[in-house]
Amino acid sequence: MASSGTGPRRVTIDDVAEAAGVSRQTVSRALNDKGEIGASTKQRVLDTAQALGYRPSRFARGLVRQDTVSVGLVIPDLLNPFFTEVAAAALEAARDRGWHVVVYDTGDRTEEERGTLEVIASQVDAVVGYLSLPEDEIDKLTRGLPVVLIDREHRTQRFSSIRIDGESGVHAAIRHLTAAGHRHIGMLDHAERSEPSIRHRWFDAAMSACGLDSGSVAHADQSVEGGESALRELLGRHPETTAVFTFNDIIAIGALRAARRSGRQVPRDLAVIGFDGLQLGTLVDPPLTTVALDTRRLGALTVEQAARLLTGSGPLHTDELTVGAELRLRESG
Amino acid sequence: MASSGTGPRRVTIDDVAEAAGVSRQTVSRALNDKGEIGASTKQRVLDTAQALGYRPSRFARGLVRQDTVSVGLVIPDLLNPFFTEVAAAALEAARDRGWHVVVYDTGDRTEEERGTLEVIASQVDAVVGYLSLPEDEIDKLTRGLPVVLIDREHRTQRFSSIRIDGESGVHAAIRHLTAAGHRHIGMLDHAERSEPSIRHRWFDAAMSACGLDSGSVAHADQSVEGGESALRELLGRHPETTAVFTFNDIIAIGALRAARRSGRQVPRDLAVIGFDGLQLGTLVDPPLTTVALDTRRLGALTVEQAARLLTGSGPLHTDELTVGAELRLRESG
DNA sequence: TTGAAAGCGCTACCAA
């Protein structure tokens, strides 16, 4: 914790009052543009305040007029384009309510997340974001603070979470591919957990709904390089593949690169469809077709739920806390 | 401004004290893990606190132990990859000091910037970031708050700014291109102001230092599309061009796309070197060679200067507030 | 138009 250091003692309202030869209430009036004060007095007060370098204490002020809300936004890595978009969406939603957002980037380190949660508790009115600690630990660290998790199941009563539902979007993607004549559609799933991701389950369901055998799968690290090598592996095992759906856009971008490097043209020789709808997808070549999350809605819902938890006005329920995703056709598939 | 709404009255430390049958100091001790308290008392207090849903007021707490620093980070657009990196760097530097960062995204709108500055003044201890309002207005709105500007000249005494010095990096880039045999090197400058950018001046200086005539120039909007059409224009006017240096990486990525679409291979037919050193540059194909800013240093310096302004301990001077840039060779040039 | 007094909710410093 930094402190105000060895600098001179803080200038208070009383100092200004004394220097201006008035009472502190008069100073307060001058500063807050209340009426009931003579123009010349006001000017004199303002001048001395400036001369003394006076700045009201936000704590003292917040204490008496209890009207500012701050939420802590915890994300693993702001440089990850997905989290950037989530953060931007949350900032936008918060601004609409006049809320302040304190952002914490944990750098994907558990220890940092713990430290952040520890200090956050005394700094904000609610916590939202991506947390990876076990529930009981989060519970302990956030003691009574409203918590809104994004894209994470939970059992603890006190938490809320925003659920991502990509089912219909993925269906649309697969329908789109089959309509274009694709029969051999693979998936680049993520590699983190042992079980298949829920996005993979949506993929399987969509495949069988379209009357196709469940497609071949390769697992990718969540990086461009990961997508690159996963595609190579998949095509090695299943050269007949003409289209891939990926766990997210980053992996898809890697697939795009691998395709180009192997001399395949996208989408002519290989169609690629990602998931997330990152702006980044418009920058690559060809622009990425993707199942796009409604990130702004995600941000809005997150903040909305935090607001309800905060005021105790009936929080939204699970089915209202769901963000959809829809197929965004660009050029890669 | 949101308010605590119609919810029940806030639970205070006195409520807990009364319910637990102890004094409020005892409650305070229990909550803050101070010693000097019986284990059973402590547990009882903690339990009642939990039962009552008690949460300490951060304002009251901040008022008495004056040891938390918050800085407001103002940026025009978090989704712009450059600002994302700046923000991430600032967050990292702030975390090292235990500071809290309140992030405001003005969406590039002057009106929002004004509103932000207005409300920020009472919420943070210092303001850092990219501001576009006229100096006198910033001065008025931030009244006595330390302000650290990034990459913007200023006259106002109260402001500090972090300067970006790409001169030697740009020299290195041009030397690199000439060493590879390039003689006709163009520049895609930005289009915003009438006068040439300072990056353009570095380019010119580097060109003449390498014994080349000053290169041809086209002006680009700061977007991928802008870079795309600017490159087309430049090549239309100067088909002999074999290399381009761009105002920033975004424009360079546009140039990359335009080159590919015109059937030119990079870097064989056209070398492209950007400026900024965005991570994004590693995702495109081929990975972008660029004059990379030391963003982390930028963040660190910004926060360091804010700290010095805050404590009154001698602020850094202009020459110490400069961030360099160096050539980062990847594959595009 | 101005000022005195009473808190906002908490912790620090004593005294018990």
Add this chain to the structure above:
DNA sequence: TTGGTAGCGCTTTCAA
């Protein structure tokens, strides 16, 4: 180990 008291710096209410 506990509790009383005195603020932290500000705004609000009420009286002058």
